[in-house]
Amino acid sequence: MIAGANCAKNHTGANMRMGILAVGIAGAVAAAAMPATAQDAGKFFAGKQIELVIGTTPGGGYDTYARLIARHMGDYIPGKPALVPKNMPGAGSNKATGYIYAVAPKDGTSIGAVFPGAIVEPLLGDKTKVQHDSTKLIYLGSANNEVFICMGRTDAPVQKFEDAFSKEMILGASAAGGSTRDFPALLDNVLGTKFTVVSGYPGSKEIVLAVERGEVQGACGYGWSSLIAQNASLLSSGKVRVLAQETMKSHPTLDKMGVPLTVSFAKTPEQRQLLELVYGQLVFGRPYVLPPGVPAERVTALRHAFDATLKDAKLLAEAKKSQLDVQGVSGEEVQALVAKMFATPPAIVERAKQALIYRGK
Numbered sequence: 001m002i003a004g005a006n007c008a009k010n011h012t013g014a015n016m017r018m019g020i021l022a023v024g025i026a027g028a029v030a031a032a033a034m035p036a037t038a039q040d041a042g043k044f045f046a047g048k049q050i051e052l053v054i055g056t057t058p059g060g061g062y063d064t065y066a067r068l069i070a071r072h073m074g075d076y077i078p079g080k081p082a083l084v085p086k087n088m089p090g091a092g093s094n095k096a097t098g099y100i101y102a103v104a105p106k107d108g109t110s111i112g113a114v115f116p117g118a119i120v121e122p123l124l125g126d127k128t129k130v131q132h133d134s135t136k137l138i139y140l141g142s143a144n145n146e147v148f149i150c151m152g153r154t155d156a157p158v159q160k161f162e163d164a165f166s167k168e169m170i171l172g173a174s175a176a177g178g179s180t181r182d183f184p185a186l187l188d189n190v191l192g193t194k195f196t197v198v199s200g201y202p203g204s205k206e207i208v209l210a211v212e213r214g215e216v217q218g219a220c221g222y223g224w225s226s227l228i229a230q231n232a233s234l235l236s237s238g239k240v241r242v243l244a245q246e247t248m249k250s251h252p253t254l255d256k257m258g259v260p261l262t263v264s265f266a267k268t269p270e271q272r273q274l275l276e277l278v279y280g281q282l283v284f285g286r287p288y289v290l291p292p293g294v295p296a297e298r299v300t301a302l303r304h305a306f307d308a309t310l311k312d313a314k315l316l317a318e319a320k321k322s323q324l325d326v327q328g329v330s331g332e333e334v335q336a337l338v339a340k341m342f343a344t345p346p347a348i349v350e351r352a353k354q355a356l357i358y359r360g361k
Contacts, residue, residue, distance in 0.1 A: 041108075041301035042078030048109060050074075050083045055096030055114040057089045057203035061226025065143050065286050065324060066113035069306075072315045076305035083111075089202050091129075092178025093118040097289070098131030104291050108298035111140065112289045116281040117221075119289075121177045123342050124278065124353050130177075135342050138290040138299055140306040142329040144225060146285020147254065148179060148246040150187075150262070151227065152218030153211060154238055161244040161260055164193040172207040172216035173199045176358070180207055183221030183246050185358035186278055187262060190271050195220065197358050205230070211240065218243070223285065224251055225325040232323065248279050270351075277352050280341055284334045303331040 054066045063085075070083040088096040093115035104110035119134045152158050157167040164187075173181040176199070184195040198216055201207045204223070208231050210216045218240070227234070227242075234240045244262045245254050263279070266272040288306060290299065309315060310328035319326045 039078075040295075040297045044108070044298065045077055045079030045081040045301075048079070048081045050077075050081050050109050050111060051104075052083050052085045053096050053100060053104070053110060053112045054085055054087045055089065055093030055112065055118065056087070057205055058087050059230075060204040061223050061230055062093075062113060062115065062204070062286060063087065064226075064229060064322065068315060068318060068322075068324065069113075069143065069288075069309055071318075072312050073305055073309040076308040076312075078301050081109075090175075092121070092175045092181065094121055094130050094132075094177050097121075097134075097137075100289055100291050101132035101137060102291075106291045106293035108290065108294045108302060110291065111302070114287060114289060115178060116146070116284055116287055117177055117179045117182060119284065119287055119338060120278075120281045120341065123344075123349060124182075124356055125177050133292075134338055136292040137338075138292065138294055139284070139331045139334040139338065140288040140290060140303055141310075141331040142284035142288070142334055143286035143310065144325050144327040145249065145329065146247070146282045147224040147249075147251040148183060148221050148282060149224050149227065149254070149259070150184070150218065150220040150243040150246060151211070151222060151234075151240050152243050153214070154241055156217035158218070158243065159241075161262070161265070164195060164243070165191075166194070168194045168196055170196045170198060170217045172201050172210040172219050173197045173221075174201055174203065174207070175199060179221030180204070180219055181221070181358060182278075182356045186275070186355050187220065187246075189355040189357070189359070190274050191262065191265050196360070199358075208234070220244075221246060224254065225285075228323045228325070246279065247282050248276060273348065274352050274355055277341070277344060277348065278356070280337065283337055284329055287334060299331075306331065 052066055052070050054063050056062045067085050070085050074080055074083050096112055097114045097118040100112035121130050122134050156169055158164050158169040171184050181199050184197050187193040188195055204226055207219050242259045245259050246262050250261055263275050310326055
């Protein structure tokens with residue numbers, strides 16, 4: 001009986017050891033099945049916070065998109081860190097872009113939500129006034145393909161876009177490098193419109209308030225998605241009308257409204273080429289960027305998380321409720337497009353740069 005008990009005891013112990021071994025093997029197999037990048041990123045991000053630096057003032061369209069993404073993206077990042085929004089307006093979003101490029105930690109804990117104009121500023125603007133090299137930034141992707149518009153008060157002299165070639169219209173704008181400043185300058189210099197630009201508004205929210213109050217008569221280089229999400233009542237009340245689409249690919253809703261494309265007013269191939277170069281940035285209408293030097297496995301994890309976030313059912317439901325147009329563009333696609341734009345022949349770039357300088361009246 002004693003021998004039998006010992007035998008049973010030994011048999012039980014052997015079974016326990018085999019079970020433990022099996023669990024260990026299963027754990028090892030599971031760990032092996034998980035990509036090394038996800039494992040490494042998960043260890044790093046666990047328990048951390050990621051600052052989401054938003055290059056505009058609170059309350060505008062870019063801010064609304066960024067905060068929506070911040071509420072959901074942490075769920076898809078290995079380690080599930082929290083995203084903490086932080087507004088850093090200034091210089092057409094170049095201040096925030098410069099911070100991400102040169103100051104923010106290069107470990108994946110800082111993401112920038114910036115204007116597309118800040119990305120092309122080193123190409124088409126004054127390189128001496130920016131603190132970043134856009135070709136060295138790392139792109140997570142874009143929240144949508146943007147359509148910029150020209151809009152005007154219905155009591156302004158310009159009632160349709162064609163009127164802008166013979167009548168003055170006063171537009172509100174941010175600083176040079178911001179689309180609300182650069183896009184009307186482009187139209188004046190390339191097509192011959194007569195827009196007068198009043199610069200200095202810190203963000204889109206303040207520009208729209210200026211239009212609403214009658215301080216200015218309209219704005220160009222303003223996102224259609226921002227107007228619909230934040231200020232749809234301006235349209236429904238009849239206070240403003242959309243005059244033109246500043247993009248290469250029109251929006252179906254604006255097409256139904258009969259809103260023309262500004263490129264349709266180009267009279268020469270060169271005029272069209274200049275517009276196309278500048279409008280190329282709208283493919284990444286709401287770009288999200290990392291500093292140079294972030295470890296590759298964390299870049300991969302964050303790009304995957306960004307893509308998954310923009311497909312999240314809860315995010316899309318919130319976006320629909322708020323009338324936000326979400327059309328994700330991958331980080332790889334944005335990275336390639338930025339590289340292509342910065343490879344444009346210098347002569348064409350120089351002509352485009354001159355066209356973006358607002359010269360006043």
